[in-house]
Amino acid sequence: GQNIDQPTEMTATEGAIVQINCTYQTSGFNGLFWYQQHAGEAPTFLSYNVLDGLEEKGRFSSFLSRSKGYSYLLLKELQMKDSASYLCAVVDSNYQLIWGAGTKLIIKP
Amino acid sequence: GAVVSQHPSWVICKSGTSVKIECRSLDFQATTMFWYRQFPKQSLMLMATSNEGSKATYEQGVEKDKFLINHASLTLSTLTVTSAHPEDSSFYICSARQSEDYNEQFFGPGTRLTVL
Numbered sequence: 001g002q003n004i005d006q007p008t009e010m011t012a013t014e015g016a017i018v019q020i021n022c023t024y025q026t027s028g029f030n031g032l033f034w035y036q037q038h039a040g041e042a043p044t045f046l047s048y049n050v051l052d053g054l055e056e057k058g059r060f061s062s063f064l065s066r067s068k069g070y071s072y073l074l075l076k077e078l079q080m081k082d083s084a085s086y087l088c089a090v091v092d093s094n095y096q097l098i099w100g101a102g103t104k105l106i107i108k109p
Numbered sequence: 110g111a112v113v114s115q116h117p118s119w120v121i122c123k124s125g126t127s128v129k130i131e132c133r134s135l136d137f138q139a140t141t142m143f144w145y146r147q148f149p150k151q152s153l154m155l156m157a158t159s160n161e162g163s164k165a166t167y168e169q170g171v172e173k174d175k176f177l178i179n180h181a182s183l184t185l186s187t188l189t190v191t192s193a194h195p196e197d198s199s200f201y202i203c204s205a206r207q208s209e210d211y212n213e214q215f216f217g218p219g220t221r222l223t224v225l
Contacts, residue, residue, distance in 0.1 A: 030212060031212050033212075033213065035216075040200070040219075040221075041218065041219065042202045042216040042217060042218050042219040043153070043202075043216050044216070045213060045215075048212070048213060087152065087153070091212045095212060096155075096158070097143075097155075097212075097214060099152055099153050099155070100152065101151075101152040102152045
């Protein structure tokens with residue numbers, strides 16, 4: 001079966017750095033997305049990785065290792081507005097998005 | 110950038126009535142649209158995938174006769190919840206994909222359905 005694992009909840013302090021991990025086992029791989037979702041809102045795009053390595057975009061970076069079936073989202077200089085759920089999603093061989101359950105990130109002052 | 114709209118943003122209806130939700134891609138043509146449902150504190154659950162001009166493909170456990178999907182054009186898909194019941198109350202989100210060569214899905218803002 002297809003499986004995406006990410007922690008259910010994480011807590012971090014404003015101004016700090018947090019890393020949210022995602023491991024996956026899917027039938028084929030055509031890329032991995034990270035989305036941010038605030039409560040009561042639709043997900044918004046953060047990053048897309050299809051090759052191994054680190055993609056940096058401002059305060060957010062995303063890393064992928066295809067051989068390990070592993071990705072992480074790194075958030076720097078945390079702000080209170082970063083409190084949200086972070087969803088990892090993998091594109092499988094049928095070009096369907098397989099979603100993780102999301103990681104709820106709580107930022108404390 | 111690619112924008113997807115949904116209408117209505119929220120709807121409250123009586124049990125037994127039908128509700129139609131529209132999903133539009135505003136500045137691109139969507140070859141494929143997806144309908145998701147999300148219950149409180151849970152992840153997105155894919156309900157169905159629809160391609161313009163063809164029947165939608167429903168996920169296991171989703172009743173196609175209850176959740177009618179029409180993808181009549183490359184910019185519009187509709188989801189009709191027929192004979193809605195309180196257990197259908199949820200956050201319904203659509204997303205659209207430009208082409209199979211570009212994997213990103215662009216999400217609409219969602220529709221919150223409350224069935225009394």
